[in-house]
Amino acid sequence: MTGxxxxxxxxxxxxxxxxxxAGTLAWQLALLxxxxxxxxxxxGPPDQGFVLVDEFYVGSPSEAWDVLVEWQRSGExxxxxxVTVKEALLGFALxxxxxxxxxxxxxxxxxTARVLSPFVTGLYAIPRLALAPLFILWFGLDSTSxxxxxxxxxxxxxxxxxxxxxxxxxxxxxxxxxxxxAPRWEIHRRVTLPSIATWIIAGLRVSVPYAFVAAVVGEMxxxxxxLGMLIQRANSQFNPSAMFAAIAVVVVLSLLLxxxxxxxxxxxxxxxxxxxxxxxxx
Amino acid sequence: xxxxxxxxxxxxxxxxxxxxxxxxxxGVADASVPALEARxxxxxxxxxxxxxxxxxxxxxxxxxxxxxxLVGPSGCGKSTFLNxxxxxxxxxxxxxxxxxxxxxxxxxxxxxxTQGDTLLPWSTVRKNVALGLEVxxxxxxxDRAARVDRILREVGLDGFADRYPSQxxxxxxxxxxxxxxxxxxxxxxxxxxxxSALDAQMRTDLQAQLLDLWSERRCTVCFVTHDLDEAxxxxxxxxxxxxxxxxxxxxxxxxxxxxRTIEQxxxxxxxxxxxxxLWALIRDGGAPARPGEGR
Numbered sequence: 001m002t003g004x005x006x007x008x009x010x011x012x013x014x015x016x017x018x019x020x021x022a023g024t025l026a027w028q029l030a031l032l033x034x035x036x037x038x039x040x041x042x043x044g045p046p047d048q049g050f051v052l053v054d055e056f057y058v059g060s061p062s063e064a065w066d067v068l069v070e071w072q073r074s075g076e077x078x079x080x081x082x083v084t085v086k087e088a089l090l091g092f093a094l095x096x097x098x099x100x101x102x103x104x105x106x107x108x109x110x111x112t113a114r115v116l117s118p119f120v121t122g123l124y125a126i127p128r129l130a131l132a133p134l135f136i137l138w139f140g141l142d143s144t145s146x147x148x149x150x151x152x153x154x155x156x157x158x159x160x161x162x163x164x165x166x167x168x169x170x171x172x173x174x175x176x177x178x179x180x181x182a183p184r185w186e187i188h189r190r191v192t193l194p195s196i197a198t199w200i201i202a203g204l205r206v207s208v209p210y211a212f213v214a215a216v217v218g219e220m221x222x223x224x225x226x227l228g229m230l231i232q233r234a235n236s237q238f239n240p241s242a243m244f245a246a247i248a249v250v251v252v253l254s255l256l257l258x259x260x261x262x263x264x265x266x267x268x269x270x271x272x273x274x275x276x277x278x279x280x281x282x
Numbered sequence: 283x284x285x286x287x288x289x290x291x292x293x294x295x296x297x298x299x300x301x302x303x304x305x306x307x308x309g310v311a312d313a314s315v316p317a318l319e320a321r322x323x324x325x326x327x328x329x330x331x332x333x334x335x336x337x338x339x340x341x342x343x344x345x346x347x348x349x350x351x352l353v354g355p356s357g358c359g360k361s362t363f364l365n366x367x368x369x370x371x372x373x374x375x376x377x378x379x380x381x382x383x384x385x386x387x388x389x390x391x392x393x394x395x396t397q398g399d400t401l402l403p404w405s406t407v408r409k410n411v412a413l414g415l416e417v418x419x420x421x422x423x424x425d426r427a428a429r430v431d432r433i434l435r436e437v438g439l440d441g442f443a444d445r446y447p448s449q450x451x452x453x454x455x456x457x458x459x460x461x462x463x464x465x466x467x468x469x470x471x472x473x474x475x476x477x478s479a480l481d482a483q484m485r486t487d488l489q490a491q492l493l494d495l496w497s498e499r500r501c502t503v504c505f506v507t508h509d510l511d512e513a514x515x516x517x518x519x520x521x522x523x524x525x526x527x528x529x530x531x532x533x534x535x536x537x538x539x540x541x542r543t544i545e546q547x548x549x550x551x552x553x554x555x556x557x558x559x560l561w562a563l564i565r566d567g568g569a570p571a572r573p574g575e576g577r
Contacts, residue, residue: 171297172400175370180466182391182417192412271404271446 024228036061049074059241066243076230081249084227087143088257091150092207098151099158100200104211106159107166107196108188128214146218146226153214159205165199166192197268204261212254315382317343317470317502318367321544323376325362325528335527336362339376342521342530347500348382351507351517354564359528360506361397364472367504381469393468395459395476397506401447407434408443414466433461436491438484439562444501453480460488463532464495470502478508489515491540510560516541522563531563 043058044051071077106113106120132149139145169192177187219228227246234242323340326333337359344350352360365371366378369389378385380392393414401410408430415426434440437457447455456479463471477485493516496503507513513520517536524531538552547553 008398081345170400172396172398173402175368175388176394176400176402177417178388179368179370179390179394180414180417186417188400190417194402197404246311272448 012036022069042196051184056238057240059239059244061244062276063241067239067242069094070247071230071245077249080183080227080230080246081227081253083143083225083248084215084219085253087146087218087226088211088253090143091147092154092211092257093104094147095151095154095202095207095211096158099155100196100203100205101161102155103145103162104140104166104192104196107163109191120156120159124160126152128152129217132218135218136222141224143220146215146223149218150211150214151212155206157207157210161199161203161206162189165196169195201268202267204264205258206258209254211257212250216250226255296575302440313346315346315518316343316379317346317348317381318342318365319382320363320377321377321379323363323366323373324373325359325366325372334345334492338527340528340530341376342533344502346440347385348519349496349505349517349558350521351505351513351520353507353510353513353520353560354523354528354531355525356508357528358523358525360523361474362528363503363523364394364396364474368392368472388573391468392470392472393463393466394472395463395474397453399447399455399459401455401458401462406444406446407439407450410447411461413462413463414468418466420466429465433465437461437488453484456480457484457488460503468500468501472504472506475508476505477512479523485512489528492516492542497541509558510564511544511547514556514562515544515547520560522560524563525568527535531566534560534563561576 039058040061041050042052042253043055043060046054066078071080123240130150131152132145135145135148139148173191174187174197177191182190210266215226216231219226221231223229223232227250231243234240234246285303291524320340323337324335325337327336328334340359340363342350352363362371365560366373367380367385367389369387380389401407402413405413411434412426412430415421415429417500420426421429431440431443434443437460439454439457439461442450442454447458450458456476460476463473480488492503503516505513505516513565514536519537520534522531522534523529534556536556538547538550538556
């Protein structure tokens with residue numbers, strides 16, 4: 001029988017995969033170090049040799065590092081990072097729940113969806129950045145206004161993915177259940193929901209950076225705390241190194257949340273073939 | 283969507299399920315009513331170049347407990363016919379009655395094993411096979427588990443119960459789908475080339491098992507196949523379809539004595555005679571019935 005997997009072969013495959021991953025990681029680190037070194041040495045005072053860019057405009061990695069160490073010592077780093085993480089995560093969760101729920105309803109109730117779809121498309125076309133001052137007016141300077149901004153961004157990404165997922169449900173699988181005389185909710189539970197899970201997770205992956213971007217942008221518009229406020233402050237002090245320090249924190253947080261999504265994906269989509277799951281993520 | 287006829291059919295099916303395995307066919311209605319009655323059924327499909335006649339004036343009556351094989355070249359509308367019996371697509375004209383009631387929506391009185399791969403990819407083999415039992419709330423949890431285990435053994439999938447479909451070969455997926463269709467014991471089975479992807483030995487085993495199950499329960503079976511040996515081994519009657527347009531060319535009685543095995547059949551001159559007759563029908567059935575019509 002061809003389908004019978006051999007555990008020994010499986011282990012060998014896993015070992016090879018691990019060594020491939022280690023190689024990839026080594027290359028990634030080398031590239032990162034090269035970029036930072038290049039930046040460090042090609043930026044500097046304009047009158048010296050080998051200097052391509054005036055450090056006044058781009059700062060340097062070592063200065064950014066010093067800023068980070070300073071923020072860490074003063075405790076500022078954790079306060080502000082935590083504020084931004086809270087806003088991004090809360091907005092991410094609320095936006096995901098709302099987007100998935102509304103997307104599901106739209107997918108199932110086709111008539112309602114037809115009536116409302118131009119409204120949703122219209123709302124989607126609103127430049128969310130333009131809403132930031134309005135949200136601050138409505139919800140105040142604190143986190144709530146930023147969470148709201150994150151929700152408006154994440155909602156649509158998840159909404160459209162869920163909607164596509166519901167429309168993409170395999171009719172043949174639905175028919176299997178209909179012939180078994182399954183009630184509607186059973187069909188949704190056993191076919192629709194598992195089949196849109198793939199789409200929702202793809203949506204989550206796309207949403208992660210946007211959630212942080214929205215939180216940071218909201219903070220840059222007006223805030224007392226948060227990484228966006230740090231960026232804005234550095235900007236007004238003409239301190240590019242501090243700006244890059246704050247940006248680096250945002251990037252790292254975003255990568256961590258992305259890792260979280262990967263873990264969720266692995267447990268929810270464990271039914272996908274192992275070799276398929278190891279492939280590139282759509 | 284649900285008409286009163288539908289609701290009655292569903293209620294009848296549920297009743298069968300509750301009274302357990304013994305009810306089988308008799309629970310549905312009295313034996314004089316045919317399981318399936320198709321009258322002058324026609325199916326057109328719209329296409330860019332105008333309507334395409336998939337099936338034309340198909341009339342067929344299948345008695346309760348009868349095993350009917352549907353054979354014919356590809357594109358002759360056998361699968362379309364099964365889809366109409368299952369109530370998944372409506373006929374363009376004509377009528378289909380199942381257990382005496384017109385089929386107007388999804389036919390929940392049948393088990394349908396389609397040609398495609400319709401296992402739920404996110405459920406294990408065990409979960410997939412238990413689907414009908416769980417959805418229809420048949421038996422206790424322990425009953426269901428026992429029935430699933432037994433059928434998995436019968437189709438040779440014990441030991442693979444906790445695999446996902448993506449971890450199985452094509453033949454194993456077919457067997458899982460077969461187990462899923464058989465395990466909740468619907469009063470009638472529609473099977474669209476269920477064994478075509480299997481190797482010869484597996485096919486022989488499963489044919490024998492299907493015959494055992496059928497002779498035990500006497501459910502009605504409509505079985506699409508390309509394989510004339512298989513048709514003559516299993517069926518009481520063989521319905522030969524032709525193409526362009528799809529239609530029934532002839533319904534051939536199969537009087538070969540039961541129980542049958544493929545070895546016996548091969549040695550039987552009657553079998554050879556029937557086989558040649560069917561083959562001739564299929565070969566000629568590919569030609570247009572009435573030149574000038576069709577395509």
